[in-house]
Amino acid sequence: MVRRIIRDEAFLSIPSEPAQQGDGQVGQDLQDTLCANADRCVGMAANMIGVRKKIIVVNPAGGPFSLLMFNPEILRKEGPYMTEESCLSLDGVRQTLRYEMIEVSFMNASWKPQRMAFTGFAAQIIQHEIDHLSGILI
Ligand SMILES: [Zn+2]
Structure with missing residues (x-):
């Protein structure tokens, strides 16, 4: 079901609970x-x-398949760089620090533990979304 996008920064600043x-x-x-x-x-x-x-959920290629991650955690990150990002919940573009390579653990949609490395744009999106889980907005 398509849900309404929350834009309330006070709500979005509260850290999320672990998924079940x-x-x-x-x-x-x-x-x-x-x-x-x-x-x-x-x-x-x-x-x-x-x-x-x-x-x-991330979909770097914009295709029909998106990757769901439950309880994602960044285990390792390498190659810091500054970039600009926007967010569906916010107006405008903001500067932020990201890492070129990240290694992430998560549970997949079948609730199987995964451990994967991501680089470039996919890594950037995942870092942005994991920040949301901590209540961090760009
Ligand atoms: Zn965002």
Whole structure:
């Protein structure tokens, strides 16, 4: 189900709780909502649809397949650089520090533990969305 995008910065600044195995529907809604906003958005965190759970979805290529991550954690990061980002929940563009390579652990949609490395744009989006889970806005 496509949900409304939250733009309340006070709400978005509260850290999210760990996701549970029963949160699959929230993940599906997150994917549906990202898909509906695919023309201007490549990733979302669950608090952006009003659910403070540690769930993100990313779609760096803008194609039909998006990657859902439950309880993602950055284990390692390399290659800091400054860049500019925008956010569906905020107006304008802001400067932020990102890392070129990150290694992330998470539970996938089948609730299987994963450990994957990401570089470039995919890594950047994941860092932005994981920041949302900590209540950090760009
Ligand atoms: Zn954002």
